Structures are given as structure tokens and as C-alpha cells.
Amino acid sequence: MNVHDSEHMSGMLEQAGYRKATLDEEARNEADVIVINTCAVRENAANKLYGNLGQLAAIKRNRPGMQIAVGGCLAQKDRSTIVERAPWVDVVFGTHNLDVLPTLLERARHNQEAQVEIAESLQVFPSTLPTKRESVFAGWVSISVGCNNTCTFCIVPHLRGKERDRRPGQILAEVQALVDQGAIEVTLLGQNVNSYGVEFGDRGAFAKLLRACGEIEGLERVRFTSPHPAAFTDDVIDAMAETPNVMPQLHMPLQSGSDKILRAMRRSYRSAKFLGILDKVREKLPNASITTDIIVGFPGETEEDFQETLRVVEASRFSSAFTFQYSPRPGTPAAELDNQIPKAVVQERYERLMALQDRVSATESENLVGTTVNVLVTEGKDGETHRLTGRAEDNRLVHLAVPARVAALVAASDVTSAADPRLSDEMDSELPRPGDVVTVTVTKGAPYHLVADSAVEGGAYSVRRTRAGDAWAEREKTRLGIIAEEHSHQNQPERSESGAVMLGLPSLRGNA
Numbered sequence: 001m002n003v004h005d006s007e008h009m010s011g012m013l014e015q016a017g018y019r020k021a022t023l024d025e026e027a028r029n030e031a032d033v034i035v036i037n038t039c040a041v042r043e044n045a046a047n048k049l050y051g052n053l054g055q056l057a058a059i060k061r062n063r064p065g066m067q068i069a070v071g072g073c074l075a076q077k078d079r080s081t082i083v084e085r086a087p088w089v090d091v092v093f094g095t096h097n098l099d100v101l102p103t104l105l106e107r108a109r110h111n112q113e114a115q116v117e118i119a120e121s122l123q124v125f126p127s128t129l130p131t132k133r134e135s136v137f138a139g140w141v142s143i144s145v146g147c148n149n150t151c152t153f154c155i156v157p158h159l160r161g162k163e164r165d166r167r168p169g170q171i172l173a174e175v176q177a178l179v180d181q182g183a184i185e186v187t188l189l190g191q192n193v194n195s196y197g198v199e200f201g202d203r204g205a206f207a208k209l210l211r212a213c214g215e216i217e218g219l220e221r222v223r224f225t226s227p228h229p230a231a232f233t234d235d236v237i238d239a240m241a242e243t244p245n246v247m248p249q250l251h252m253p254l255q256s257g258s259d260k261i262l263r264a265m266r267r268s269y270r271s272a273k274f275l276g277i278l279d280k281v282r283e284k285l286p287n288a289s290i291t292t293d294i295i296v297g298f299p300g301e302t303e304e305d306f307q308e309t310l311r312v313v314e315a316s317r318f319s320s321a322f323t324f325q326y327s328p329r330p331g332t333p334a335a336e337l338d339n340q341i342p343k344a345v346v347q348e349r350y351e352r353l354m355a356l357q358d359r360v361s362a363t364e365s366e367n368l369v370g371t372t373v374n375v376l377v378t379e380g381k382d383g384e385t386h387r388l389t390g391r392a393e394d395n396r397l398v399h400l401a402v403p404a405r406v407a408a409l410v411a412a413s414d415v416t417s418a419a420d421p422r423l424s425d426e427m428d429s430e431l432p433r434p435g436d437v438v439t440v441t442v443t444k445g446a447p448y449h450l451v452a453d454s455a456v457e458g459g460a461y462s463v464r465r466t467r468a469g470d471a472w473a474e475r476e477k478t479r480l481g482i483i484a485e486e487h488s489h490q491n492q493p494e495r496s497e498s499g500a501v502m503l504g505l506p507s508l509r510g511n512a
Helices: 002-015 023-027 043-061 073-078 081-085 098-111 156-160 168-180 205-213 234-242 259-265 271-284 303-316 343-366 404-411 467-480
Strands: 033-038 067-072 091-093 115-117 138-142 185-189 221-225 249-251 289-296 320-325 372-381 388-391 397-400 437-441 444-446 449-452 461-464
Touching (some): 002 033, 002 067, 002 098, 033 073, 043 067, 043 073, 067 073, 073 081, 091 098, 168 205, 205 221, 289 303, 289 343, 303 343, 397 437
Parallel strands (some): 033 067, 091 115, 138 185, 185 221, 289 320, 397 449
Antiparallel strands (some): 372 388, 388 397, 437 461
16 A cells, blocks of 8 residues: 555656656666655654665755655654654655645745645545556555554554545546556555445445456456455455456455454454454365464463464465564554563564464465466566566466576566567567466475476466556557657556656656
């Protein structure tokens, strides 16, 4: 969600006439505007912010007129404290008023003093703002903002506000627009996606939304994040199983396996219900990849409580887990509890949890050796092995080999050059582009990725050209001047100098 907010910030700046600094300009510290979008979920995010601001102070002293803006959750939380601690910051804006960023930058230049503007409630729904999407083949779509839960460790409801739901028609129109622009994958975003619809009185709205996405022609992959176990219902499982383009993937936050700790966290489910949900999902979707979030060292957590977490993790067979050491956040009820766990104890438990999850993840990956997967290729590659990188339908990361005769073409692939073989009108049929789908066989399983070397071991390998791959190639050709830039027209995106898909924005002038 933070990354998607950053796409909105970029879109607004480009609409206001800025352009993204090139990599060379960034390396030479020549950007005129630097925007830092912050998170407040963990304490180290705040430390990182002020560390980065300290480094930028020296750069700004040598660049008169350079501006620094800080937005997001830490800005909402710390407000004017940011300018007090880092007086060289020009703009501070919050989570509820992303739309004011260009105006505040202009005002700070004109007034020659810092501008701090924090709204207490949502002013403009972010999805109505201009958006500069970094990918042409996959995109995020917000279905709601804010959260109605009261987890004692979480500061998000305080900073993001109560849940606000978009209407289904607005969401589906945005999804359709992305598909029209070449995207074949969409991820629906919300703090608690399965609570979607409560605001307008339809508790079954999320399952209906998933099914409606299945009716959009050309949309091949639908994902969502994150649901809440307490509100996860059977109709959502049915929609996942019965809608072909909803992927067999589920991120289900556990947080703790101890019922006592779940109660203290104010998480309104217990471990038995959590495991029951996973059983139902696997009954309908046997090959589903399930991931989770876990907090270690919540106040009052005993060794017995931690053992319960290990028990549930072992039983859940997560393909991966985002594990966190508890971080007290000022303003949350948990931060006021007396029985905080010593750092050394938390660290030791964290290491045991990681060792267990590594073993479980490795086993789950090894079980896939010999299976065939369809991989949506991304823009990454390994410089030494020439393996390409992408995501399987269950969202597992896959590193895949190409046939030996194509390896030299992969090695020559370089989007900074018009000689990139992926942009050739006579491109080799076995050379994938970002956005294309490659069918391969898994040959090795590692804890957090799969290796598919079937192309060089005599196994499955086939490339399916997609509209998304076409859109990627068109974007890169336009950016490199191989083809003339097209005029914007209905259902066609503009292309920015940085190569991102724009939603009808004007030509660009400055740099940011």
C-alpha cells in the first residue's frame, strides 16, 4: 500500500510538471526534489528516516533550491517534530492529504519556509489521484483505506483512520483501465480486504468483487492482500476456488499461535479458528501457497506462548512468513504494558522461529520439484547464470533458465540500449520479455524460491507472448525513441520519460 501511495505521489508530481531524475542524475545527487514516503509500523523505520535526512542535509547545503518532502505514516505521527529535528526539510504531509504535495512544494519555495500540513481525516481518496505505475504488466488497485480493528500493537488505525470503502463500480473501472493498458495481473489492496463492503452495508461484497474480476476479459491473475482471520468467510474461499483468474495464493496474518497472546493483542480469533481456515482453503485449493505475518516477543509472551506459535507454524505449512520482533509503538496500548520482553529473549526466540520457518519453507518448495509452473516474467535476471526471474501463479518466486541458444540474447538484454534483442521486430520465439508467461518445470526447491532449469535439462520450456509483454516492449521503444511517441487517446496510456505508464498526464518539464 505504501508503494502504491508512492505511485500516486509520482503521478501528481509529473502532472505538476516535474520529471523523474535519471539514474545518472540520482548518482550525482542532482535531483531538485526528494520525497520520502514513510512507514510507522516498526521503530527502525523512524530511525532510518532521520538517518537518511541527516545524509541529505550535507547534499542540500551544496544545492541551493533543492527541496525535501516527507510524507506517509511517520509524517502523520510526528508532524512538526520532523522539521524540529531536521529543519532543512521543506514539506511534511500526512496520509490523508497526499494531493497537497505539489502545492506545498510550491508554497515552500515561494515563502522560503517549511510547510507542514497534516489532515485529520481523508481529504481525497488516493485512487482518484494521478498515478505513475512502475509496471505495465501488473498493478495495484486499492479497494479501501483505513482500518476498523483495534489491535493493541498496531498504530495504523490511528494514522490511516477508519475504513473507507470504494464502490465496486469504481474499482472495476480502474481494473479495466489497467487491463486496457496492457496489465494482466492486478492485486487488490486493503488493510482488511475481507471487511470490504461493511461501510455500504454488504458483508458479501468482497467475494462478489473477486467474482466480478473474473469477468474482465484479458485479466489473467487476481491477487489480494491482506485479509483478517476474524472476518474471513467461506464465500471468499468459494470465490477463490470458482474464479479461474483468482490465484491460488493467500496471505493470512497469524501474529501469534498463543490464544492468550492473541487475546492480549485484541485479535478476535484463536489458533483453532486460524488453522480451520487454512484447512478449508486447502480443501478447495489444494495447491494454494499460504503466507503469514508473525510477531515475536509481544509483552507478556512466555516460553509456553512461544511454543504455541511454533506449533501453529509447523501445522500451517506456510510457504513463507514475514516475521517481526515486537516493536513498541508510542500511542498503542501494548507499548504501555509493564511486562515487556528483554531484547535478548526476543532475539533468541526470533532465531528459533526463523529456523523452523526456513525448514518448513524448504520442504514446501522441495515438494514442488517436478511440477510444471507458469511464470510471469519480471524485469530481473541473474548476471552470472542468465536465469530470468518471475512469479508463479501461487506467487512463489521462480528463477528460470532459458535454452542454451537463447542465453546470449538474455545476456545482451539491456533496456538502456535500442539494441536490446527483446525489442527486435524479429525477436527469437524462445526469448521472453517482461510480461510474457513462460511454462517450465521446477528442478530445485530452496526455502524462499524455486529454480526451473528444465530448459537446459531437456524438460518443459515454452514462451507465451502476452499483451503485457507487448505493452512493455512499446513502452521501452517509445522511451528509447525507436518508435514515435503516440498521442494519448481513449484506453491508451501516455508513456513518461522514465518509462512508466501514466493515466493521461501532460508533458513533463522539471526533474524530481
